[in-house]
Amino acid sequence: MKFTKEDIIAKCNLASKNTLMETLNIEVVDFGDDFLVARMPVTARVHQPDGVLHGGATAALAESVGSFASHIFIDTDKFFVRGIEITANHLKSVTEGFIYAKATFIHKGRTTQLLDIKVIDETNNLISVCKLSTISLPKKS
Known part of the structure; x- marks a missing residue:
């Protein structure tokens, strides 16, 4: 059975229920053959005390979109994905609106x-540049 783009986006967003996402x-909004995009609103909920976007919230968005990307492109009946390392370079401050994270594969x-x-x-405007390493591990029978 082949799933549509909308089916996969809906499945990702449904999987986010009762989680940090x-x-x-955080909402998955687009994907293609080699990328996935998610967005997150910038509100007081994700601000630092001085009213700008918290870098930890940005890293959480980045790890979420990267992990979802890895998850979509593996056989989830046999494997599960875990993030093993993330780096983030924050380049610009944001106080409101939405930020968008686009994950693309360097190595699959x-x-x-x-x-x-x-x-x-x-x-x-480029807000942050992140790198995420994930690992696909076999599910136990």
């Missing part, structure tokens, strides 16, 4: 994956 209002191996994640604001 739901708490932060059977066991390990490496993703480049660019975080931008609504006017295409």
Whole structure:
């Protein structure tokens, strides 16, 4: 059975129920053959005390979109995905609106994956550049 793009996006967002992604209002909004995009609203909920986007919230968005990307491209009946390392370079502050994280594969191996994640604001300003390593591990029978 072949799933539509809308089916896969809906499945990702349904999987976010009762998780950190739901708490932060992270929503998958697009994907293609080699990328996945999610967005997160920038509100007081994800601010630092001085009113700008918290870097930890940005890293949570990046790890979420990267992990979902790895998850979509493996056989989830046989494997599960875990993030094993994330780096984030924060380049610009944001106080409101939405930020978008686009994960693309640098390496899509059977066991390990490496993703480049660019975080931008609504006017295409680069907010953060992240790298995520994930691992696909076999499910126990």
